[in-house]
Each structure stands twice: as C-alpha cells, then as structure tokens.
Amino acid sequence: MRTTTERREAIINRLNREGTVKVLALAKEFNVTKVTIRNDLDYLEQKDLLVRSHGGAMQKPVQFLESTNSLKGQQHLPEKKRIGKKARDLIFAGDAIVLSAGTTTEQVVKGLTGIENLFLLTNGLNILTAIGHMTGITAVCTGGNFHQDSLSFSGFLAEESLEKYNLDKMIVGVDGIHIDQGITTHSEHEARFYNAVLKATRKCIVLADSSKFGKVSVHKIMPCAKIDVLITDDGINSEYQQRLTKLGVEVIVV
Structure with a gap:
C-alpha cells in the first residue's frame, strides 16, 4: 500500500493528466476509504495544489502548478x-x-x-x-x-x-x-x-x-x-x- 505522501503525489499526477478526479474512483484505486481521500483532497487544497469540487477536485487553473515537487520538498x-x-x-x-x-x-x-x-x-x-x-x-x-x-x-x-x-x-x-x-x-x-x-x-x-x-x-x-x-x-x-x-x-x- 502506498504511503500518504505517495498517494497524494499520485492524485496530483492523475489530476494533471485528466483535469478532474472523483473521490469514489480514487478510493477504489488506492483501496482506502472515501474519508481518507477527502482528507487528501482537503490537504492538497490547503497547499494550493487543487480546487475542491462536488464529489472530487479539479486542477488549479494556474500556468505553473508545483504539484509533486511541493510534496517531495x-x-x-x-x-x-x-x-x-x-x-x-x-x-x-x-x-x-x-x-x-x-x-x-x-x-x-x-x-x-x-x-x-x-x-x-x-x-x-x-x-x-x-x-x-x-x-x-x-x-x-x-x-x-x-x-x-x-x-x-x-x-x-x-x-x-x-x-x-x-x-x-x-x-x-x-x-x-x-x-x-x-x-x-x-x-x-x-x-x-x-x-x-x-x-x-x-x-x-x-x-x-x-x-x-x-x-x-x-x-x-x-x-x-x-x-x-x-x-x-x-x-x-x-x-x-x-x-x-x-x-x-x-x-x-x-
């Protein structure tokens, strides 16, 4: 099972590829609860890495999104x-x-x-x-x-x-x-x-x-x-x- 940081990095990478993510799909993919994914998304929003939306999140509309680097740092x-x-x-x-x-x-x-x-x-x-x-x-x-x-x-x-x-x-x-x-x-x-x-x-x-x-x-x-x-x-x-x-x-x- 991925660590919390690895899971959050993967969420950001998915968001960069697809533009949006859904809580239910992420919970199934990472084999964790929906509460865990919601906490991940809330954390990433606090770090200014995404925007929460109904049932998931969407990519932050900025030119340069310091995603994985912000977490790895x-x-x-x-x-x-x-x-x-x-x-x-x-x-x-x-x-x-x-x-x-x-x-x-x-x-x-x-x-x-x-x-x-x-x-x-x-x-x-x-x-x-x-x-x-x-x-x-x-x-x-x-x-x-x-x-x-x-x-x-x-x-x-x-x-x-x-x-x-x-x-x-x-x-x-x-x-x-x-x-x-x-x-x-x-x-x-x-x-x-x-x-x-x-x-x-x-x-x-x-x-x-x-x-x-x-x-x-x-x-x-x-x-x-x-x-x-x-x-x-x-x-x-x-x-x-x-x-x-x-x-x-x-x-x-x-």
Whole structure:
C-alpha cells in the first residue's frame, strides 16, 4: 500500500493528466476509504495544489502548478539541506555545471552566492526560480517539453542544448539507487535527459537521501559504477556504502 505522501503525489499526477478526479474512483484505486481521500483532497487544497469540487477536485487553473515537487520538498528536508550544502563545497569559481530539476538539487542553489564566473545549465524551472537575482552566475535553461509534475524540461531540445557547451560536472537527484540495478527513475524522459548529460560532462555527482537506497524505478539511468561522487545522509546502510566504495564511488556522508 502506498504511503500518504505517495498517494497524494499520485492524485496530483492523475489530476494533471485528466483535469478532474472523483473521490469514489480514487478510493477504489488506492483501496482506502472515501474519508481518507477527502482528507487528501482537503490537504492538497490547503497547499494550493487543487480546487475542491462536488464529489472530487479539479486542477488549479494556474500556468505553473508545483504539484509533486511541493510534496517531495517536504520529505527528508533536513537531510536534503545537509546534502545540498555539501554539494556546494564541490562547486568552484569558473565551473560549468549541469544541475537537474528536483527538490534536493534546489537545496544546492541556495548557497551559490559568491561563486564567481559560474555557468549553470538546468532543465529545472524550480532551479531557475531559486537562482533569482544571484550575481556571478550565468544561468541557462535547456528548453524542451515542459512537465508540470516535476517542473522540468526534457526532449530533443533539452538534449541538444548539452552539445553546445563544455561542461565540467553534472549534479543530479535520483528516484532510486540499487547496487545491481543502478540509478533509476520513474520517468522515461528524465532517464533520456540524464543519459545525455552523462555523455556531455566529465564528472557525475549524485545527490540522494538514504531513503532512495534499495529502490528500483522502471527506467534505468546508469550503473552505480558511473558515479564519481555520491552525497547522502548518515542513514545509509553500511553494506551499501562499502559496496559502492568498491565500485570506485566516492561516498560522502553528511
């Protein structure tokens, strides 16, 4: 059975696809009571993510709906902040980096002020928004097809943009890390973009809180051996840490 957060994310994703959702249908789909679904919808309305309607809810009529990201951003936030802070220590003046869309990577942005002559390419609308009026950063968006659920761009234009620059580092968040299955994501378009980024950059830095270990999503990005640096929190299983180290991955625990 899905957790409350996972169920609410799925409701928002369904809403983005179909425009409306019904309490009865959702209760049957997730095998929970109608009261539980009504509580979910009330919560999501309070978060300004949807509008309640008779017997269900409808999509909030705004241009950019921060749906899944708003919910994901609340999960493991202290760990994400520590991971993001450590990742900033690996970014230097004059670097050219790719910073992927995501809630963990967003924490990286918050401390980039003061790094001079930094070139930052991103497929994340949330990353561009977080940069705001920071000085010393040349920020470029990949463009491409926009995905409301993740506030990210992908597709041919996004992948083609990578060919225009000499890029030092990729700094990315992921959905799952498994020793045998590698780095995975639930999104096919994200997997394609990450593969293109991997080919275009010289160093791969993966950010993942310890809840991601052992998880496998449907689309494979790369084997663990392709990671140069992995930054995670102290909840990582010691066996995972040892096996990753044997694969040549520098594991940084914060």
